[in-house]
Amino acid sequence: MLQRAFFVVVLMVALGSQALAKEIVFAVDATYPPMEMLDANKQIVGFGPDIVRAIGKAAGFTPVLKNTAWDGIFAGLAAGKYDAVASSVSITEERKQTMDFSEPYFEVQQGVVTAKEAKITSVKDLAGKTIASQMGTTGYFVAKKIEGVKAKSYDEIGLAMEDLYNGRLDAVIADSPVASDYALQHPQYSKKLKLAFTIASDTPEYLGIAVNKGNAEVLKLINEGLKKIKANGEYDAIYAKWFQKK
Amino acid sequence: MSPQRQSPTVKIDIGDGAAIPSKKDRGLFTAWWVAFVGAIVILGSLCLSYPDPYWRILAFLPDGIVVTFQVTLLSILLSLALGLVTGLGRLSQNRVWNLLASTYVEVIRGVPLLVQLFYIYYALGRIEAFSNLPPLAAAVLAMGICYGAYMGEVFRAGIDSIDKGQAEAARSLGFNRRQTMALVILPQAWRTILPPVGNEFIALLKDSSLVSILAVSDLLRRGREFASESFLYFETYTVVALVYLLITLVLSKAVSHMESKLNYYDRS
Amino acid sequence: MTAVDPIIQIHNVFKYFGTLQALSNVCLDVHAGEKVVIIGPSGSGKSTLLRAINRLETIDSGRIIVDGKDVHSGEHDINRIRQELGMVFQNFNLFPHKTVLGNITMAPITLKKMPELEAKNLAMSLLEKVGIRDKADVYPAMLSGGQKQRVAIARALAMQPKIMLFDEPTSALDPEMIGEVLDVMTQLAREGMTMVVVTHEMGFAREVADRIVFMDQGQIMEIAPPNELFANPKHPRTQKFLSQIL
Numbered sequence: 001m002l003q004r005a006f007f008v009v010v011l012m013v014a015l016g017s018q019a020l021a022k023e024i025v026f027a028v029d030a031t032y033p034p035m036e037m038l039d040a041n042k043q044i045v046g047f048g049p050d051i052v053r054a055i056g057k058a059a060g061f062t063p064v065l066k067n068t069a070w071d072g073i074f075a076g077l078a079a080g081k082y083d084a085v086a087s088s089v090s091i092t093e094e095r096k097q098t099m100d101f102s103e104p105y106f107e108v109q110q111g112v113v114t115a116k117e118a119k120i121t122s123v124k125d126l127a128g129k130t131i132a133s134q135m136g137t138t139g140y141f142v143a144k145k146i147e148g149v150k151a152k153s154y155d156e157i158g159l160a161m162e163d164l165y166n167g168r169l170d171a172v173i174a175d176s177p178v179a180s181d182y183a184l185q186h187p188q189y190s191k192k193l194k195l196a197f198t199i200a201s202d203t204p205e206y207l208g209i210a211v212n213k214g215n216a217e218v219l220k221l222i223n224e225g226l227k228k229i230k231a232n233g234e235y236d237a238i239y240a241k242w243f244q245k246k
Numbered sequence: 247m248s249p250q251r252q253s254p255t256v257k258i259d260i261g262d263g264a265a266i267p268s269k270k271d272r273g274l275f276t277a278w279w280v281a282f283v284g285a286i287v288i289l290g291s292l293c294l295s296y297p298d299p300y301w302r303i304l305a306f307l308p309d310g311i312v313v314t315f316q317v318t319l320l321s322i323l324l325s326l327a328l329g330l331v332t333g334l335g336r337l338s339q340n341r342v343w344n345l346l347a348s349t350y351v352e353v354i355r356g357v358p359l360l361v362q363l364f365y366i367y368y369a370l371g372r373i374e375a376f377s378n379l380p381p382l383a384a385a386v387l388a389m390g391i392c393y394g395a396y397m398g399e400v401f402r403a404g405i406d407s408i409d410k411g412q413a414e415a416a417r418s419l420g421f422n423r424r425q426t427m428a429l430v431i432l433p434q435a436w437r438t439i440l441p442p443v444g445n446e447f448i449a450l451l452k453d454s455s456l457v458s459i460l461a462v463s464d465l466l467r468r469g470r471e472f473a474s475e476s477f478l479y480f481e482t483y484t485v486v487a488l489v490y491l492l493i494t495l496v497l498s499k500a501v502s503h504m505e506s507k508l509n510y511y512d513r514s
Numbered sequence: 515m516t517a518v519d520p521i522i523q524i525h526n527v528f529k530y531f532g533t534l535q536a537l538s539n540v541c542l543d544v545h546a547g548e549k550v551v552i553i554g555p556s557g558s559g560k561s562t563l564l565r566a567i568n569r570l571e572t573i574d575s576g577r578i579i580v581d582g583k584d585v586h587s588g589e590h591d592i593n594r595i596r597q598e599l600g601m602v603f604q605n606f607n608l609f610p611h612k613t614v615l616g617n618i619t620m621a622p623i624t625l626k627k628m629p630e631l632e633a634k635n636l637a638m639s640l641l642e643k644v645g646i647r648d649k650a651d652v653y654p655a656m657l658s659g660g661q662k663q664r665v666a667i668a669r670a671l672a673m674q675p676k677i678m679l680f681d682e683p684t685s686a687l688d689p690e691m692i693g694e695v696l697d698v699m700t701q702l703a704r705e706g707m708t709m710v711v712v713t714h715e716m717g718f719a720r721e722v723a724d725r726i727v728f729m730d731q732g733q734i735m736e737i738a739p740p741n742e743l744f745a746n747p748k749h750p751r752t753q754k755f756l757s758q759i760l
Contacts, residue, residue: 132461136474152461153471159461162368166377414570415607415666419621419673420597429620433611511611511653 022061024218025082026052026209027068034181034242035088035106038067047177047242051105052086052209054234055225074099077210083218085210088177100213102222104206105235109198110142111179113164113172116194120171123199129170132160138201139173165189171196180243195243282495289488299478303469303485310468311489317385317464318451324390325450326443329397334427336402347398354395360456363388367460385457393450400446404439405431437508444501448494455490465489519582521546521677521708522567527576529562529732536562537573538732546676549709551719551740554729555755560712563729564681567710568599581676597625600670604682606662608654614641614665615650618672625673633672640668644698660691664698671702678702680711716760720744728752 028044030036036046044065056063066082077085077099090108091101112131114120120129127148133139135153143151152169154160160172161182172179176198183195211218229235292300335347354362367384370376379387408431416426458467469486473479520543529537536559544550552560565571567578569585569592581598583590609617618637622628628636641647644664646657654662663683670678680699684692696718703709703722713719719726720740728736728743728751735749744760747753 135471141475152463153467153474154461155459159368159459162371163461166371168371168378168381409605409607411603411605411607412609415601415603415609417593418568418570418596418599418601419670420593420625421621422593425624429624430609434609437611511655 022221023064024056024061024084024221025064025066026084026086027073027076027082028052028065028085029070029073029087030067031070032088032177034185035177036086047106047238048086048088048207050238050241051226051229051235054229054238055222057225058228058232058234059221059225061221061225074210077212080212083211083215084222088207089210091206091208095210098213099210100215100219101208101210102219103226104208105226106207107200108205108207109176109200110139110173111176111183111198112196113161113174113179113183113193114170114196115164115167116192118170118194118196120196122197126171130168131171131173132163132169133157133173134160137174138205139175142199142201143173161189161193165192173199176243184243278495278499281491282499285488285491285495289485289492292484299476299481300485303472303478303482304489306472307465307468307485307489310463310465311493313382313463314451314454314465314493317382317389317454317457317462318447320386321389321393321450321454322447324386325393325397325446328390328394329401332394332398333401333405336398337405351395351398354392359388359392359453360459362392363456363459366391381457381460381462385454385460385462389450389454389457393446396446397443400439400442401435404435404442407438408434440508441501441505444498444504447501448497451494451497452490520544521581522710523577523579524563524567525577525579527563527566527573527578529559529566529571529573535732537566540576540732540734542727542734542737544677544708544710546708547706548724549703549707549711549722550725550727551723552710552712552727552729553714553716553719553755554735558729559732560727560729561681562732564679564710564712567679568596568601570601593625597621597673598676600673600675600678602663602666602670602678602680602683604685606654606659606666606686608657608662608666608669610654613651613653614646614657617654617665618669621669622672636672637668640671641665643671643701644668645694658691659687660694663687663691663695667695667698667702677708677710680709680713682712682714684713684715714759716744728755730755 028036030038030044036048039045052063130150131143132152133143134157140153157174163169164172180195182189183193332347335343338344366388416430455466458464469482473482522544524542527537527540554560566573578585615637619633622633684695723740726740726743730751736752
């Protein structure tokens with residue numbers, strides 16, 4: 001016991017003041033570009049991780065990102081394997097029964113992707129155009145509701161993007177993170193496609209960071225940090241980094 | 247030196263379409279009626295007893311049925327033309343034509359239709375010249391090319407089934423090769439060819455459901471769209487299956503009718 | 515070509531089926547108006563020779579000249595030459611999808627551009643000649659063998675050929691029908707048609723032939739007028755053949 005305490009003291013001294021900051025472990029399923037993904041060096045990057053790191057800096061804690069499979073990610077939280085889940089979790093009534101959520105850090109909208117040269121900047125411009133989305137997704141429901149368009153459904157969003165890329169479609173509607181990934185991040189598609197604009201859905205969908213019910217301490221830190229970065233412009237910088245044309 | 251030439255009644259059996267009802271086959275004939283009446287009764291009573299969702303589903307499908315027929319008809323026309331050229335090529339003494347036809351058949355038969363559809367639409371779509379190919383045209387092209395290979399074999403077998411004496415008689419009168427083929431061989435081969443062609447037609451109609459992968463709004467895709475929104479998978483696919491069944495049953499009846507009409511010169 | 519040239523000249527014709535010698539140095543002249551009957555055991559090459567005259571069989575060497583035109587040289591349109599050479603087959607080879615009338619009028623209408631009415635009148639007169647005028651509108655399937663062969667003769671005559679080739683015209687017939695076909699052929703012979711007939715009907719050969727050709731093993735063994743050949747065959751093989759069939 002004594003040995004251990006000594007060891008901890010030595011370690012704290014060695015690491016300096018940095019180590020004094022509280023560590024908070026976030027589970028991330030890094031398979032959802034550009035929200036959360038692995039870069040070429042297997043480091044967790046993306047909009048979400050950037051936000052978490054900025055929150056940590058602003059609120060004075062050390063965020064540790066732990067790559068975790070989506071399947072079982074909430075069970076791990078309940079079991080105490082990590083403190084929070086920051087992995088594009090939609091805030092739903094059902095989830096609120098078992099977990100507490102931070103303030104929303106992202107509103108999922110429908111991103112409209114078009115060819116770079118297309119002159120489509122609003123829903124009105126879509127009239128008379130052929131637009132597509134993935135079958136059974138919010139994007140397709142939105143597409144079908146737009147008046148005067150020919151809405152097509154695809155089995156995969158990738159096939160729709162491919163047809164857009166080949167000039168067979170005028171626009172593709174997808175969840176904005178997905179849309180911006182194709183239009184902004186993808187090495188090939190981003191050369192010809194752009195994220196023209198976004199459409200807010202009728203039932204807004206927000207992403208939040210989940211913690212165990214009653215974990216007010218961690219939740220408070222996260223909300224504090226989030227509030228700060230939204231206020232000081234850091235949030236906007238990160239948003240621009242991932243969702244706007246470079 | 248006169249080899250005995252007989253004209254055997256060749257029956258080409260490529261059974262991937264539907265069973266064509268014939269009065270000779272009582273079992274199948276009855277089965278046709280059982281299936282047809284059964285499908286109508288089930289579909290009708292579902293729509294009447296539970297208009298929501300069954301009637302709603304059925305009402306969602308008609309434009310998909312139209313697209314399914316469009317794809318099928320255009321594809322069959324293309325496949326007939328390709329099949330004729332291929333079948334003649336396979337029997338031709340012209341080595342280049344023969345090799346081209348045989349290679350086409352080998353290649354196409356070795357690649358799944360679904361892969362061909364993807365290939366023509368998405369893979370070739372990357373090539374400038376094909377990138378503007380509308381989905382319907384790509385679907386027809388892929389289905390036509392695929393079935394053309396099978397149709398080629400049907401034509402070859404049909405032409406092959408005609409007694410060589412027929413060609414000799416025509417040639418001895420002074421008809422050239424083309425006239426012989428057009429006036430003597432094909433009109434007779436058509437009768438042997440029709441049942442398998444009808445079969446291929448029905449098979450093609452069913453396979454046309456694959457074109458939904460190209461985002462062509464055919465019958466199946468309409469059904470899938472409905473199901474993906476309503477989550478009424480059981481109800482939707484029940485209706486879709488019944489509609490397909492009714493269409494193929496009507497078509498197989500039509501083929502058998504045409505077949506009996508073509509038998510006119512055998513009645514003695 | 516002068517008037518005295520034979521209408522068919524067969525010079526030193528050889529043909530092989532693999533290693534089998536089907537025709538071996540065959541030479542034969544047929545004059546206009548002449549009736550030549552070819553007899554011989556089966557496999558002797560008589561049908562092959564007949565079929566070589568209108569190039570239904572190719573030859574390996576030698577020349578066959580019909581009406582001044584070399585049949586196998588490729589210098590002349592074979593389809594034109596064949597129009598001068600009517601042919602009747604053992605198995606009739608009527609076109610089953612055409613009526614009797616259609617069978618007869620098809621070639622003159624298509625190849626000679628004969629007006630339909632004229633072709634029909636010609637066909638009716640030919641049917642009159644072969645004695646089955648009443649069958650004009652039926653399909654071949656409804657005819658007896660003898661009737662079919664008479665239609666086949668009428669069909670060949672409709673092209674108004676200079677020469678008629680008969681390849682065992684009665685071999686596929688029931689015995690009671692042989693007579694009606696031979697009667698038509700005899701009548702045709704009397705009208706002065708040039709005829710080359712391969713047959714086993716010795717009675718017909720004796721009555722109609724100007725000369726009889728005896729073939730065996732691809733060779734012509736003996737050519738003689740019927741009286742001479744039947745009464746006094748010179749070649750031992752002819753003697754043996756005749757002794758077997760008479």
